[in-house]
Amino acid sequence: MDTLPYKAKQFFFVLIKLGIVLFAFYFIYKKLTSNNQLDFVNFIESLTKNKMLSLKNGLLLFLLSSFNWFFEILKWQNLVSYVQKITFYEALKQSLSSLTASLFTPNRVGEYGIKSIYYSKIKRKRIMLINFISNMLQMGTTLIFGIIGFLFFINRYNPPINYFKLIILLVSISTIVVLIFLWVKQNTIKIRGIPLSKTKHYIICFPKDVLVKGGLYAIIRYGIFSFQFHVLLLLFGIDMLYLESMVVITTMYLLASIIPTISIFDVIIKSSIAVYLFSFLNLDSIIILTITSLMWILNFALPSIVGSYYVILFKLPKNDMES
Structure with missing residues (x-):
């Protein structure tokens, strides 16, 4: 694109923005209408039957989702302040527009590109590293609480575990860790195109x-969206103590987080895991599938629709267009 005139670059950039938004809307539509686990008619029937479409319930769930994203935006504003001070509204635009772009990309890789182009070229690699740190903080939180929940889950429900496969898995993970360590020493690993040695130094100096x-x-944020899942269980008439449900919820998020997936399929992964885990409590699978679908709509689909507005409004600096 370097040889194209400025007007042509503008035109192609508009096409890219429209493509991102159209892809996002298409994936949301497909998720809502082509779910093999729970078709749209049954989903609406389940919501209606359990009076989930009432104004009171809708406001409560929307409020929890708003708080979820409020703290995600605060997290981004706080972390990126190391490179550049931004307002809460700027952090909101960057967070929601990057969510829209990441909806149909593996492991939310689109988030890195969208967030970085809000900044000058000289800062973009550092912005990508900060986004990596942000994701690792959230992943670390999920792992810590998930492992605790998983240990309680095993102790309470004694699920069938194939220890031979578990040993094979642990050996495989250990081998991968050793190989990564050797590659790190040779400085051959890169994270988002940045040498790991530089990444490590940047994180240490952060x-x-x-x-x-x-x-x-x-x-x-983790506490809010896991509590939201618990609230949905109560609203669907499942009378569970908070700590009892959190054992299963934290285990569900742990298992779902370690499986690489495109965001659009994240709800399918979580649904399958949730149905399996809550089966130990003899809960209706339709209710669990409805809850996981509703969680995805509230915390991913709706914010990404808002984010599409900021994707359309976004303009690259003229210097970037002319370079």
Whole structure:
């Protein structure tokens, strides 16, 4: 595109933005209408039967989703302040528009590209590293609480475990860790195109107070969306103690987080895992499938629709267009 005139670059950039939005809307539509686990008619019937479409319930769930994204936006604003101070509204635009772009990309890789182009070229690699740190803080929170929940789950429900396969898995993971360590020593690994040695140095030098604050936001956010799942269980008439449901919910998020997937299929993975885990409590699979689908709509589909507005409005700096 370097040889194209400015007007032509503008035109192609508009096409790219429209493509992102259309792909996002298409994937949301396909998810809602082509779910093999729970078709759209049964989904609406389940919501209606359990009075989930009432104004009171809708406001409660919307409020929890809003708080979920409020703390995600605060987390991004806090972390990126190390490179550039931004307002809450700017952080909101960057977070929601990157969600729209990541909806149909593996492991939300589209998020890195969208967030970075909001900044000058000289800052973009650092922005991508900060986004990596942000995701790792959230993943670390999921792993810590998930492992605790998983241990309680095993102790309480004694699920059938193939220990031979488990040993094979642990050996495989250990081998991968050793290979990664050897590659790190040779500086051949790159994260989003950035050598791991530089990444490691950047993370070590990252302000600890900013990291701690970011980690706190990650924990609060985790607490909100896991509590939202618990609230949905109660609204669907499943009378469970908070700690009892959290054992299963944290285990579900742990298992779902370690499976690489495109965001659009994230709900399918979580649904399958949730149905299996809640089967130990003899809960109706239709209710669990409805809850996981509703969680996806509230925390991914609706925010990505809002984010599409900011994708359309986004303009690259003229310097980028002319280069």
